[in-house]
Amino acid sequence: MEYLEKYGYMPDREKMDRALTMIAANLENISSEQVYKDCFSMMDLTTLKTDDTPASVTKLVKKVNAFKESRPDWPLPASVCVYSNFAETVRNARLCDFNITVVSACFPTSQSFLEVKLKECEMAVERGADEVDIVLALNAFLAGDYEAASEEIRQVRKCIDAVAQKQGRHVHLKVILETGLLRTPEAIANASFLAMEAGADFIKTSTGKVDVNATPVAAYVMCECIARYHEMTGKKIGFKPAGGISSAADALCYYSIVSTVLGKEWLNKSLFRFGVSRVANSILSAVEQKTVTYF
Helix, strand or coil, X not given: CHHHHHHCCCCCHHHHHHHHHHHHHCHHHHCCHHHHHHHHHCEXXXXXXXXXXXXXXXXXXXXXXXXXXXXXXXXXXXXXXXEHHHHHHHHHHCCCCCEEEEECCCCCCCCCCHHHHHXXXXXXXXXXXXXXXXXCCHHHHXXXXXXXXXXXXXXXXXXXXXXXXXXXXXXXXXXXXXXXXHCCHHHHHHHHHHHHHHCCCEEECCCCCCCCCCXXXXXXXXXXXXXXXXXXXXXXXXXXXXXXXXXXXXXXXXHHHHHHHCCHHHCCCXXXXXXXXXXXXXXXXXXXXXXXXXX
16 A cells, blocks of 8 residues: 555554553553543543534533633643534634634535535634644545545645634644544555645544544554654654543543553643543543533
């Protein structure tokens, strides 16, 4: 496969299985209040419901605004993640320091005209998006047209950079691989290198809208690809697992994978995020030793 040969990488399934077994066995040993708070600080607190409304999104943002008052010793989530049309809603309601993440470019399928995708991304950044999450064009990638899949990412990168530059800021681009549809470690690795080379600041596992979303195997492969890409180019790319992450234990698992493969320098919100809607309350509950339903 083109990118695997270029970057000299091939997933070692036996090595990966051994590593993931050790990680799972060690989760209790890394569980601590500080690690949970670190995980909390790297969350993209997400609402991507068909029935989201300006009122429901504003309600979520107000909870984040008030969070520091109720728990001053906790960090804020890294961002609130919404559909593109709610970027301005979040911006208008935001009173504290967290980013606005949007899913864009015809999320979650990416099945539309490139011009439509670019316009959505442009409008989202104009309305305040700090981070844009798009889906890899699987219709091209799975057909073997890597150039078309790569070119689409480059076009989105160019589009959001142009708008952000006019505003005097930088907008991060996360590319969702939809690993559950790629099926094999080799395909996941190939897509990872393609997305990084085309201009992604982060690579992300999943939309949360298909049957199989984030898995430890997919995460491990993606992190190994990030490590290899950094080794060969000097560029640090971020990692974001998303979809199906529902508990504090899940968060610890992905935290441990990143720590094991990429090292502690990746354990910050500039290089590591969780896409979550339910984990926030689970982490709060784990630390406070009671059921918490703040979010």
